Amino acid sequence: MQFIAYIIVYPILWIISILPFRVLYIVSDGLYLLLYYVIGYRKKVVTNNLKLVFPNKEDSEIKLIKKKFYKHLCDMFLEMAKTMSISKSELKKRFKIKNPEELKRIESLNKSVILMFGHYASWEWTIEVQNHINFSGYGVYKQLANPYFDSLVKNIRSKFNTKLISTKETISTITENEALGKKSMTAFLSDQSPRLSRDVYWGSFMGITIPCFTGAERLAKKLDLSTVYLKINKVKRGFYEAEVITLAEDSRKYKDYELTDMFLKEVEKQIYEAPEFYFWTHKRWKHMGKQVK
Structure with a gap:
């Protein structure tokens, strides 16, 4: 059944991917x-x-x-499909890095980097960042149950030499790279809801106390990596701009969970400015008030 679902859906996604952008957004309006x-x-x-x-x-x-x-959600879904066939030059035109010199500066510290961002604007097109760095680029993702769609997502998001690694592979991959002296930049979507446990960190997001994902911060502090936030804004339909904001050159100097709080505050500011571009279908606040004792 998994393969049947794949062979039915894949041709539709491919047809979407080869549509001109003006036609793509007509389809998006209908969707x-x-x-x-x-x-x-x-x-x-x-x-x-x-x-x-x-x-x-x-x-x-x-x-x-x-x-x-919902209009933005439909645009983003079709833009994800469009990534299957988008050219490097087209993506560069549509997803601009506002301050690429900050990426070069942070690389010059000769330390691997944790790149954090939220489910805001377009996280799918962050693969463009790889075209501005010399470090090996990795993106952490949650493996899909359907192996065919999982392979498709990896292929789409791995364009332009960014490599996707599952959450289970993250620690071993970064640790091995560090042991080999291989510098990397690893991207984390860090605003999702973690599994509940007794040692989970409860922080504030949009004024509500919730469990917070702290894997990016813990890795940064454990392996002495720099921590960066990628602030992505939607300029207009089909066009985005990302600003590189360095949270910590030396992550170990910060108190536990301080970097996580800093990251969440950055996401909050964007949501308050333009809430329509956040991923509201995600049950981000489902665990509020459910502390495990």
């Missing part, structure tokens, strides 16, 4: 109408999340954010 008005994909989750983090907003404001979000 938005289907997803929002007909299917109602996770509308309850999105509404609850928005009301939770924006308790003072009127229902009309929540509805407007929600509609804008």
Whole structure:
């Protein structure tokens, strides 16, 4: 069944990938109408999340954010498919690094780098960062249950020489690289919800106490890596700009969880500025108030 699902879906994704961008966004508009008005994909989750983090907003404001979000979600889904065939020059035009000199500066420290960012704007096109660095680029991802789709996602996100590694491979890969003297930049989507355990860190995100993913910070401190935040903004439809913000050249100097808090504050600032570009279908606040004792 997994292979059958793959051979049905793959041709559709490939056709989407070869569409001109102007046609792609016409398809996206149609997908938005289907997803929002007909299917109602996770509308309850999105509404609850928005009301939770924006308790003072009127229902009309929540509805407007929600509609804008679904339009962005459809754009991003189709842009992910477009990545299958996008050229290096086209991606460079559509995903600009605002301050590439900061990447060069952080590399000049001769320390491997942890690159943190959230589910905001376009995390799929962050593969463009690899074209601005000399270090080996890695992206940490959660392995999919369907091996065929998992291989497809790895191929798409590994364009331009970025290598995807699963969460289970992360520690061993970075540790081995460090032992060999091989410098790397490893990207973490660090705003997701971790599994609950007694030793999980509970921090504040959008004014709500929740369990926080701390793997990126722990690796940075353990292996003496620099920590960087990639602030991604959507400039207009199909165009993004990313700013490199160095959180710590020496991660070991910071108190436990301080870098995690700094990262979450950066994501928060972006959400408050333009909430429609955050990934609201994710159940980010599902564990609030469920501390394990």
